[in-house]
Each structure stands twice: as C-alpha cells, then as structure tokens.
Amino acid sequence: MKIIDGGVTAAKGFLASGGAAGIKKNGSDDMAIIYAEVPCVSAGTFTTNRVKAAPVIWDRELVKGGSPIQAVIVNSGVANACTGEEGLRYCRETAAAASKELNIPESAVCVASTGVIGVQIPIDKIRTGIGKIAPSLGKGREDALKAAKAIMTTDTVSKEACVELTFSDGSKAVIGGCCKGSGMIHPNMCTMLCFLTTDAKISKEMLQKALSGVIPDTFNMVSVDGDTSTNDTCLLLASGLADNAPIEADGEDYEVFRAGLLEVCTSLAKQMARDGEGATCLFEVKIMGADTKENAKILARSVVSSTLTKAAIAGHDANWGRILCAMGYSGVDFDPDKVDLFFESAAGKIRIMKDGVGTDYSEETATKILSEDAILATADLKSGDAEAYAWGCDLTHEYVNINADYRS
C-alpha cells in the first residue's frame, strides 16, 4: 500500500465538482456532485441517531437494496433533518433532477445533507445548482478538491485521503475520498459526511464488510463534542474499473483492500478531529495493556470525550487526574493502581503517572509537550495486550463562539 495525493476522483471512473447553489447565506460553495462513469457497487454506514435526516433514510434504502449507484448530490447548507414527509419528497426531487441532468436512473442517485436542522431544503436552488455544477464535473485533482471544499460547513480545511493498493497478482487499485465534520461530531456507525471511491473490483458483500469493519476503529473513535449527528453518512462506491481479480471472499486481496481502506479512514478521522470546531490541536488517546479491545476502545473514547480533559488540553495543562477520572467513569472495570500515563508530542515524551500515582515530572516539560498541535496521551493498564486509539481535540472559546449563535 502506498499513500498518494488524491481525493474522490483518484480511482478510475469517478468525476467530481463543487460550487455555490445559493443555499448558504454568505454565497460560499454549498453543493458537491460526485459522479461515476459506470454503475457502482455501494456500501454505506449511517447514523444510529433515532432522529434520522431524510437523506439518511433515502440513501440507506438505496444502498441496502443493492441499487447500482452512479451519483451523490451533497448540499452543505441545510441538514434536511426533522423535516417530515416534505423533507423526504425533496430527496426524491433532488434525485429526479440529477437523473435528468446526468442521464442516469433516479435509483442511482444518493443524496446527502449537512447544516441547520429543521429547515426545509430550498428545492429550486438544489435543481438550479445541479444544472450549474454538473457540466463542470471533472477527473482532475482540482475537481476532487472542489467537491471536498463544497461539503464543508464550519470546517476550516478540506479533508482528503488516498492510497494505492497492490494486489497479490500485481494489479493495482486506488481508494480515495473526502469527508467533512467539525461540530456535532461523535459518530456512531460512521462520520458526519464521508465519500469514498475505489476502482477495485469487489463484490457488494465484501465492500460492505470492509467498510463496516473499518468504521468502528476509525470514524467511530472520533469525538469533537459528544453530539451524534442526525446526518452521519459514509458512502463507499466501487467502479470496478481496476484490473484486479474480483474480490468476492476473504483472502489476501481482501486484506490488502481492507488495510487500504483502514489507512484512508484513519487519515480522514484524524483530519476531522484536528479540525474540530474551535480546536487548536489534535488530541490522540491510546489505551494499551487492556484486557480486551472493546474495553480499550471504551476507555479511549471516554477520555477523548471528556469536557474537562479537553479544556485542560486547551490550556496546555498536564491535569492528568481528569484523564484517570474519565477512564474511571467509562464503565470499564480496571485497576487504577496499575495505570501508567504518558504525554507525547513533537516536543518529547514524559511519564506523568506510574502505578496510579503522579510521578515527579517537570511541569515545564509537560507544558512544552502539551503546547504542540498534535498531542498523544497513552495510558498503559498493564493488564493485557489489547489496545485502541481515539481522536479528539481541545475545547476552546472558539467552540463556544461558533455554537452559541450557529444559525445567524
């Protein structure tokens, strides 16, 4: 596997573009289209929130039903959640407009939305937007970037990742994608919005298996604010245009594909955490020496979600008691008196706690380490071999600024 520069158009068969459909008040880009030249096998994971946005209901039905997918229409102005029957009708009308414009079946069009909850989609602007943006679809690096930018809301940077795979027979394929997510990020089953494309030849069953297998260790381990969105959607489209032997069962080539997908999703998950609303740093938590992977994950996620810990990270304050506290209320049974805790960054590494008690560390060194823009806290439970990572960010004034008056 090789990490390469690229996004949603890197795999054979995919075109993309983005632009302004006039949904966002400030006139910035708010619509992206991803288009495949051939019908694609699809896999998807969606929010577990009981309140599901209309596009989530629409896409889940298409993906589950096995309908070949050829386009995704995304708007980043209005969430189309809590919009009742009317909201669902607008999904259908969006698909109808794209079907006409792109000359593909309605059932080949996924839709996705992010933005304010409870407001109806301005369907006329969606129709106009599709007509305006579809003609500019392209395969270039800049076309992928346009799409990655157009799906942003409070994101400050676009998020893309791409790998090149080499299968057992020497054949190659690509997995690339983009995602957005900055607030209301505490994915459960997938991220806010993530669009992945590949040209690998792979069956629908194995594609979904790979995606469902990778999501729990990547996007589901990110938390910005503990709020699981109504719109979380991750779509993976496979054009099958690479020349690998079709992946239809477990085996070496499936593992190559799965490893590549894991790399892309891990990269996107970390980019999303780093760009959490108001964040000044990526806060990575590693739990090691746990008895089971599940327990390691629960512990890691509890620490990365702790409001108090995130505020301490914002202040470059080595207030490690909050980390142990967050582990303690996670629900996992562990022995606090065995825990070692380390802080690490580009500025160095220190052991801050040994066997459950603080070490005689230098506050100056700790502050220096915690002032970098990517910080790793590692807790070693010394009770087994299982480990897990979770990703979050610090909690700053800017988060409050952004969210105290998001709709204005």
Added chain:
Amino acid sequence: MKIIDGGVTAAKGFLASGGAAGIKKNGSDDMAIIYAEVPCVSAGTFTTNRVKAAPVIWDRELVKGGSPIQAVIVNSGVANACTGEEGLRYCRETAAAASKELNIPESAVCVASTGVIGVQIPIDKIRTGIGKIAPSLGKGREDALKAAKAIMTTDTVSKEACVELTFSDGSKAVIGGCCKGSGMIHPNMCTMLCFLTTDAKISKEMLQKALSGVIPDTFNMVSVDGDTSTNDTCLLLASGLADNAPIEADGEDYEVFRAGLLEVCTSLAKQMARDGEGATCLFEVKIMGADTKENAKILARSVVSSTLTKAAIAGHDANWGRILCAMGYSGVDFDPDKVDLFFESAAGKIRIMKDGVGTDYSEETATKILSEDAILATADLKSGDAEAYAWGCDLTHEYVNINADYRS
C-alpha cells in the same frame, strides 16, 4: 412541609463551622467541620467512578458498617484522589486528629475532599485546621453558612436548603443541608459533596432508603460537563432529637420525610446546576408523555448534557434541532414525528416544534425567552404519562477559562 431558611445546623443537635486551613494557595476558606452533639444514624451515596478518592472509600466503609457518625471533616483544596495507600492513611490521620479534638471515636468521623486530583493531602495543615476551626463550632445560621462557604471550589455562591416537616402526630422535624459543585459535575449516585442533617427519629434502614430513593431524581439528574467525579459524596446524618414517633417502616411519616428530603435535594440540585462553571443560566429540561419514567430520565439527561445545546442556550439561540438530535442519540426508542417542544421562562412560553416539525414561531420572542436566567425546555412525546426533569446550564467562554488552567 414548609420551606424554611436554614442549612446544615437547622436540625436539632448539629453544629458547624468553616475556615482557612491554608490548603488553598489563595488563603481562602478551605475546611468545614460538621459536628453532632449525639451519635447519628447515617446514610450515604457515593460516586460510581471506578477511580474512587480515598475519602469515598473511608466514608463508604463507615456508613455501610453502621458506625454511628458524629463529625464530618471536609477540605476543599485537594481531592485526595489517585493518591494510593498514602491517601487512605491521611483519611485515618484526619479522623484521628478530629477524634482527639472533638472527643469522639475515630470511627465516628467521616472525611470528604474536593479539589485537584493526584496531589497528596498536606496532613499537617489538616491537623492544624481542625485544631483551629473546631473551637468555633456553632449552631447559628451564620455557622451553617460558614461551612457551606468553606466547601466551595469554583462555586460562585454557597448552596443551602432546608424544610420543616410535620408528621402524622403533629410532631415536627427539620431536614437541612448544603452542597458544593460547579465543575466535574455529572453525578452518578450522588453529587460532588452534599451534607444533609435532620433531627427526625428514623432507622438507618429507612434513612438510607429515603436517600437512595431521592438521589436518582435529583442530583443524578444534574450535569454540568458530563464528567462524573472521583469524589462524589452525599451524607445524611439523623440526630433523632426531634420528638416524632420513630420512623422504622413505610407509612405516612416515612412519606412526609421522603417528600421533605426530595424538596431539599431538588433545591440543592438546581442551585448546583445554576452555578455550573461559567454558567449564566439554569437550563431545565422536562420530558413528558414518555412511555416509562426511565426513558424520560435518559432523554432529559441526554438533552441537558448536550454540548451543542448548551452552547446554543449560551447564545440565546432557539436552535431546537440540537435538542431533538440529543434525544435521538440517547438510546431511547421514541417517535420523533410525534414530539412537541416548548421553551419557557419568566419572559413567556412558546411552542417551537409540533409533531416533529418546526412551528412558525417568532425568533424575536424565542430569543427573549432564552435570555432569562432560568430556562425550561419541555418535550412532549405524546406516548404515555411518564415524565422527568434534568438540570444543567449553558456552556460559555468562562467554563473554558476556568478549566483550561484550573491548577494554576
């Protein structure tokens, strides 16, 4: 039942005081002593955090063992959590010092701590503090207030509540108390620190039953930041000096006592939420029309804990989608399309959502209602008769200020 002015000394037999033992760097009051003239029946609830502070371990053993309690020594400078064997030894030494000073058995002394985690108690200062503060113990209103103030950390106001009960035979008793709590507040089994006293004659079994019955609907329904502390402790001492017929079983008098305790704990819980770190308002959430009380509680607590919702409240922004979103990820099964949502305060009441879809409400009116210092959001599920309340506060810059550098 009559709500009266009073605190921890209002019930017959209780004295209190507070002062500076020199544990807090800034020299402000950091030690409180609550003393009973007679050995008391006790009840307690403690944190469920796997990481338990030493005083929690100490008190739980005393209360469970049925040891008559006559004093509580509280320090608000150092949490004495993550302090290993040494921390537990300091609890014993604190009890020994109080035993000598107050001429009561060591086993009659509960201890409680709140403050920074992972720092050892300066036991010499504790000893000196006990010697200094014990002689000033008094029964007056101002003595109760001194204790209530000395247990504060980032609290901005002291928190007391008191009721006078009238039993079936016309006899009277009092329940009074104080609590502290502002950050790391998401109690699970009880609040940060709460000390309740009563002169009612009541058996240990019924006392614990009343406390355990009331806590889940009061302190456990408060959240400031989702962080369940290592030190949560709620102690209830009964001197038995009132002239009521002893309460030893369920019945009319037990219900009188329980209702009084509920009133006191509800009042303290709301005071704690209102004084959440950085808070500018009390945010009360009511779920009604739920199928079960348990589901109503989970939903209420999910909304009141939602970071995004709390930030919207800080901005007086009627971003109701976040409330429905938080209900959606609570894990409770309900029909979003049946939900009505109301905002209410001293400035009025509006229905903001009907049958899961936003109403045509006035943003101006909504902002006015949300600008008061106590705000109630009510969600009606229209699916049953169960209801529950939860209490929290808004999320502001000041919360970040306080917690980014708490230890300095």
